[in-house]
Amino acid sequence: MPNFRDTLRQKxxxxxxxxxxxxxxxxxLLIAAWLLLEVLxxxxxxxxxxxxxxxxxxxFMRMHADQATEEGKPFKKIQRWVPFGRISRDAVNAVIVAExxxxxxxxxFDWFExxxxxxxxxxxxxxxxGASTITQQLVKNLYLSPSKNPVxxxxxxxxxxxxxxxxxxxxILELYLNLIEWGRGIYGIEAAxxxxxxxxASSLSREESARLAAVIPNPRIFRVDRQTSYLERRSQLIxxxxxxxxx
Numbered sequence: 001m002p003n004f005r006d007t008l009r010q011k012x013x014x015x016x017x018x019x020x021x022x023x024x025x026x027x028x029l030l031i032a033a034w035l036l037l038e039v040l041x042x043x044x045x046x047x048x049x050x051x052x053x054x055x056x057x058x059x060f061m062r063m064h065a066d067q068a069t070e071e072g073k074p075f076k077k078i079q080r081w082v083p084f085g086r087i088s089r090d091a092v093n094a095v096i097v098a099e100x101x102x103x104x105x106x107x108x109f110d111w112f113e114x115x116x117x118x119x120x121x122x123x124x125x126x127x128x129x130g131a132s133t134i135t136q137q138l139v140k141n142l143y144l145s146p147s148k149n150p151v152x153x154x155x156x157x158x159x160x161x162x163x164x165x166x167x168x169x170x171x172i173l174e175l176y177l178n179l180i181e182w183g184r185g186i187y188g189i190e191a192a193x194x195x196x197x198x199x200x201a202s203s204l205s206r207e208e209s210a211r212l213a214a215v216i217p218n219p220r221i222f223r224v225d226r227q228t229s230y231l232e233r234r235s236q237l238i239x240x241x242x243x244x245x246x247x
Contacts, residue, residue, distance in 0.1 A: 042155060043143055047163050050175060054081050058142045058179055061187065075185065082190040084174035086202045090247070091189060094209035095177065097241040098234075099216055100134040103173070108135045108164035109157075136160045138176045177201075182212060182219050196224045206247075210238040 061077065068075035096103050102110050110133050132140070139159040144152055163172065182192035189212065193201040197208050204212070214234035215222040222230055 060141045077185050078191045079187040080190040081178050088204040090206045091204045091209040093247040094213040098213035098238050103134050108160040134176050210235040
């Protein structure tokens, strides 16, 4: 009776010749198997748990903590969770018009913005415009990284699709507003409102909300507490968009 080693040797004598004569197909099969493994290990159950659980840490928070350690600096996290109903309606509207104007109606992807982004980036010859929706940003913030490699993007698309079908729009927005960064170590709109304006998120004015929304793309460079031409110009644009929508 053949043992396991003999059986394995017999199998290899059948497989290896095929592999040698079909190198392209072998490479494609290995890539497909790797991609399948990447997809199967995505945190689908964690997304489902977000219905009733408020995460205390994100992939970006861990990344920022690691960066601080590498730089020999202390990492201090300020975060205060606040329910959606206790966030100023002006703040909600400012973030939507700034980051994802069709948030309430799309299924996780804004294909018009995606097409516009591709066309402009091709014209400019570099990445000058993004098209990530709020849901995509939340997925990246919670589970992924700022990397732009295709595999990371594939994971983002799959988790975005899943999140939109698992959570309500209001819950997605509540998570987003409570988890994104608004300055070094400042996470969530309540911590930002208290830090920059000395008031709760429920009391933010239209102008304050526009300033907070203006720095979301890069809150470590575009500081809420600094008077810059970018901040003034971007804040006014957000206010104009809010007015145009009747907010």
